[in-house]
Amino acid sequence: MQVIRVQLPYHLRTLAGIQSAPGGEVTLEISGSLTVNSVMDALEARYPTLSGTMRDHVTLRRRPFLRFFACNEDISHQPQDTPLPAAIASGAEPLLIIGAISGG
Numbered sequence: 001m002q003v004i005r006v007q008l009p010y011h012l013r014t015l016a017g018i019q020s021a022p023g024g025e026v027t028l029e030i031s032g033s034l035t036v037n038s039v040m041d042a043l044e045a046r047y048p049t050l051s052g053t054m055r056d057h058v059t060l061r062r063r064p065f066l067r068f069f070a071c072n073e074d075i076s077h078q079p080q081d082t083p084l085p086a087a088i089a090s091g092a093e094p095l096l097i098i099g100a101i102s103g104g
Contacts, residue, residue: 001033005094016047036080069096
């Protein structure tokens with residue numbers, strides 16, 4: 001079992017009812033392989049109101065306008081079952097979930 005840090009944007013923290021998380025971070029326990037999918041599974045299990053907000057209910061694909069960053073790298077377009085970096089697994093770095101902005 002690994003304990004990781006995940007940084008959520010304000011609107012998702014509000015929806016989940018997370019009160020005053022320092023830096024918007026929550027800690028999660030992940031068993032098995034550490035991937036974006038396993039992190040999303042753990043987040044949705046701990047905060048059921050987030051189910052369907054970050055990924056589609058049926059396809060489990062990332063919602064548009066959400067980005068995942070690991071160690072300052074945008075991993076949003078990588079397969080969601082790709083292992084996350086060791087710095088995320090050790091808790092040295094948080095996995096960032098960021099609301100993207102579009103426009104011109």
